[in-house]
Amino acid sequence: MKRISILTALIFTTDLLFGQSYTLKSPNGILVANIDLKDRLTYSLSCNGNAIVEASGIAMRTSAFAESDFLGKHTATFNSKNQAVKLLWGTTKEIDENFNQLKLNYSNGLSVEFRCYNEGFAWRVVSAFDREVIVYNETSEFNIPNSATVYFPEVKGFLTPFEVNYLPKSMQTIADGTLGLTPFMYKTPSGELVVISESNLFEYPGMFIRKDAGNSVKAVFPLYPKKEKQELPGRLHLVKWPQISRMVVKKTENYIAKSNGNRSYPWRVVMVAQNDAEILQNSLVYLLADEPKMDYGWVKPGKVVWDWYHNWNLQGVEFKPGINTQTYKYMVDFAANNGIEYINIDDGWAKLWDFKKVNPNLNLKEVIDYANSKGVKVFIWAMWNTIDKDFTANLDMFSKLGVAGIKVDFFDRADQRIVDFVNKLADECAKRNLLLNLHGMYKPTGINRTFPNIVNIEGVLGLEYNKFSDKCTPVHNLTIPFVRNVVGPMDYTPGSMRHVTPEQFVKSWENPHSMTTRAQQMAMYIVYHGGVQMLADSPTLYQKDSIAQNFLSGVPVTWDKTIALEGKVGESIAVARKHGDKWYIGCMTANQEHDFNFNFNLNLNLLDDREYKMTIIAEGNSDDELVLSSKRIGKNDRQNFKVKPRSGLVIILE
Known part of the structure; x- marks a missing residue:
């Protein structure tokens, strides 16, 4: 820094x-x-x-x-x-x-x-x-x-x-x-x-x-809060537990x-x-943001196996999946076997207003210890206002448990009271070597520079909307890189393995589908950026697709260099990112087919006079199919790729 x-x-x-x-x-x-x-x-x-x-x-x-x-x-x-x-x-x-x-x-x-x-x-x-x-x-x-x-x-x-x-x-x-x-x-x-x-x-x-x-x-x-009250949110569709609520401003000051x-x-x-x-x-x-004031060399970006989007839906396992010890150990094994750095334990692991009242089906300490023994770290979900009820004690408790980070949710405000809380939370978590992923949160304001332990921020209409809405459209997916992701890390939570056309789309809590192809979902891991990236869908679905599983195992989340190859808001995008000796290129389309035409020497400044191995992950015969191909190319070779509507393409050069 x-x-x-x-x-x-x-x-x-x-x-x-x-x-x-x-x-x-x-x-x-x-x-x-x-x-x-x-x-x-x-x-x-x-x-x-x-x-x-x-x-x-x-x-x-x-x-x-x-x-x-x-x-x-x-x-x-x-x-x-x-x-x-x-x-x-x-x-x-x-x-x-x-x-x-x-x-x-x-x-x-x-x-x-x-x-x-x-x-x-x-x-x-x-x-x-x-x-x-x-x-x-x-x-x-x-x-x-x-x-x-x-x-x-x-x-x-x-x-x-x-x-x-x-x-x-x-x-x-x-x-x-x-x-x-x-x-x-x-x-x-x-x-x-x-x-x-x-x-x-x-x-x-x-x-x-x-x-x-x-x-x-x-x-x-927003005016400065004078009185707050805990109320049920209008976002009850986001949760299955009616006891969830958020802090609403009822009275304000005149400043x-x-x-x-x-x-x-x-x-x-x-x-x-x-x-x-x-x-x-x-x-x-x-x-324009302030520099950090302490050492953040301990911060480790990575990918996260998520539980909530697919509703703890593991197929073909020998136990009943859900918020329980067996499910999270399965997720840990999947992460460890595929080089995924983190798992996420989301809402339902404890009573919302008392972290000490853990779900009786979940031995939380056993899961965390098991994960640590496998080289996998744990994010745990929490409401911001529950943390705030006993701020220091709760952060100390998470630190003692051995979690790597907290996914803090349902801020839903940006008045000074919330801004002050977020900055205090980031600072105090940094003192305890705790990472943060902030959801229900206002957009990044350079806070990830001042506090690099904030490894991602939601503040975006993301993949989860497929559970309860039809707003997560192909055009939306091709608009947010140009506006929301420009201001900082964006936790869209990509990785859907189930897909339908917009005309066929039906929202589903238990079995959510995206409106874009599996190939586009893979390309999102390159086009979208954040310090941690979720694998949103079920591990058992990734295990059925070796191309997706192998790609997600290897794709980085932090980069040495980025080049925007082309883009048009709401229509198409191609972004190249370099990590080590490899270039990763992600291409996405909205509702129209698009021809991507690259001269890698000109676009990426490939100065070495040698051949490169080019690996391509593209859409197969159906939206849910990926095909893998590779070939040798010279640095001056021009490459053309035709990408179908609502689809995507991944290119790896090494």
Whole structure:
């Protein structure tokens, strides 16, 4: 995680009054931000002269400063930085961070920092007050160019699982006042793809958006909770146990945040790509987050055998499968025999509100000890508010049990109370060498950089929706890599081994099917990324398909290098990732057949003048069949692959 500074250059500082304008360019000159302080503080952004964001306001109203203070007397400081950032785990070993920065320093302890990267633009408010500061409101506007296509992630309120479809619309078809999540994506009339999100979220609520008049989108935030109540969720379809509930905010304060006033507020991030594929390699959310403050060398990414999606459905075994000792030992054996690092023990292992009341059919300590003896580690599921009831004692209990990580669920909020809890949880788990997989959770905000023990985050409409909904469509699968996965790790939980066409699809709790082929499910392990990846379906189904089983045994989850080969939102994608001496390429299609045409020398920079072994995993004669083939190729050979609708392709070069 060491940051290597290559260049830091102070350009100039000047003392200026009202009405000043500034221009800030990306290092390559393609992105241009104009910051204006005439009637109010605004910014606009263009790419190659094309409008990305039109003049939009920035302000904050607090107990220490007001919106008008952003127009006050100030000094302006410009500087630049170019450095390499090393990752502990992720889609690459190293990221180049190169930006130009403008900082407006006001006389009252307030400042605003603007950064322009080749990949986008960001700003944040910074204050220097040695006292508590209450934030009543923040103004962060995003005025979108006319005729843009927007993928508005609509939600009904601030109480949400953060699991939505991203459907293309025009701004004119979205009612004023409609609430949405971030990340938020749109395509400009000139073809740029834009993703808006945030980074470095501490002591502050998560950012939502609201459609305003015309083409305006404004940031909005949940108020600070004053009173909470435990209630049954509207998501009872997710569980079979009616006692499950979540903490609902019943009363709020009249402010959104409170904290010590000597701080930096979260970054507002506008990621920009000149084509759809380019956005897949955008790392701004990660780069803008704080570095870790302790050693995380113990963090081990890997794959996880999951129990919940297939409803503990093991076929042909000599015991009754379910939440019991025999089932989890079977899962451990499957993991150990296939080089899978983890198993997951999900909901039902104990009473939701008392971890000491373990399911009588499950000898939890025996399973954990058995797993450890086989070299397999255990994730265990828990409600966040159950952990919170006796925070320290519960974390100590999990640590003493010998689990490797906790899958914490049902946050369903992003107010400051929840954000503070998540950051505290990550820090305290790190002190105990515990990993975290966060579900029912807001999107990543660079938290996986600050706390690398957060190895995955849900915040996505994933494979589990096949149990109770028809929303997990092929188009959805081909949209989320360009928006949700761009901001950080994404626990979609791939690996379905049972498939039907969208026309044949029927939701099923006991026997869920996906709408895409087995070949696409395999490709997801390359296209989607996270520090842990679930094997969602039953081990007995994987055992019946040696091609799938062998691939899942060997495919990595963390990478040395990533190259986006091609992509079009909602239609097709091809991503190449390198691990060691091997390249893995994942290709996916939505509702149309697609021809993928690669020159591996040009695409992957294969400089060695030798032959490579190319292994291909593709769709067979049916959606549920895989075929394996291999051949020798030269570095300059051009390869063409025709992939059917709703399908996928895996290519391995070595």
